[in-house]
Amino acid sequence: MSVNAVERLCFETAGHYEAAASELGEDHLAHVFSALADERQRLAGDLAVQIRALDDLPQQPDPDREAMSHMLSGIKALLSRDMRGTLVADCERGEEALLSALHAALRQDLPEEMQEVLRRILAHAESAQRELSAIH
Numbered sequence: 771m772s773v774n775a776v777e778r779l780c781f782e783t784a785g786h787y788e789a790a791a792s793e794l795g796e797d798h799l800a801h802v803f804s805a806l807a808d809e810r811q812r813l814a815g816d817l818a819v820q821i822r823a824l825d826d827l828p829q830q831p832d833p834d835r836e837a838m839s840h841m842l843s844g845i846k847a848l849l850s851r852d853m854r855g856t857l858v859a860d861c862e863r864g865e866e867a868l869l870s871a872l873h874a875a876l877r878q879d880l881p882e883e884m885q886e887v888l889r890r891i892l893a894h895a896e897s898a899q900r901e902l903s904a905i906h
Contacts, residue, residue: 772875773821773884779871780814780891783864790857799854799905803861806898813891820884858905865899 787807794800872892876885 772871772878773817773880773888775871776868776875776888776891777814777817777821779864779868780810780817783861783868784808784810784814786861786864790861793853793857797854799858802901802905803857806901809894810898813887813894816887817884817891820881820887824881824884854905858902862899862902865895865902868895869899
């Protein structure tokens with residue numbers, strides 16, 4: 771079910787934002803990433819409630835895969851001359867994957883409450899993508 775993919779990607783992108791924020795320390799961009807992570811976590815929780823209402827189990831991201839992804843992103847950022855740019859590019863890739871999954875999920879026949887949560891996540895992802903583009 772692509773709704774589960776959306777939920778997994780919500781948690782993964784939130785994790786990417788959190789990791790990027792910790793890499794940046796007290797940089798202003800770290801605060802932006804932290805705010806994006808917090809809102810994305812909240813939205814993922816809202817989606818999990820809707821998934822449970824359909825008698826399905828929400829998917830959680832694979833912690834090993836997520837840890838490896840954060841580690842690789844951190845290594846790329848450290849080796850890069852432009853750490854901020856590398857972190858932003860990694861976050862942009864996550865947003866693109868999430869947007870693709872959202873569009874697929876919204877084409878499904880789902881209850882209105884689920885569609886409303888998916889539309890809120892879509893609006894947040896589009897806003898985050900615009901914000902990342904402005905930084906980059």
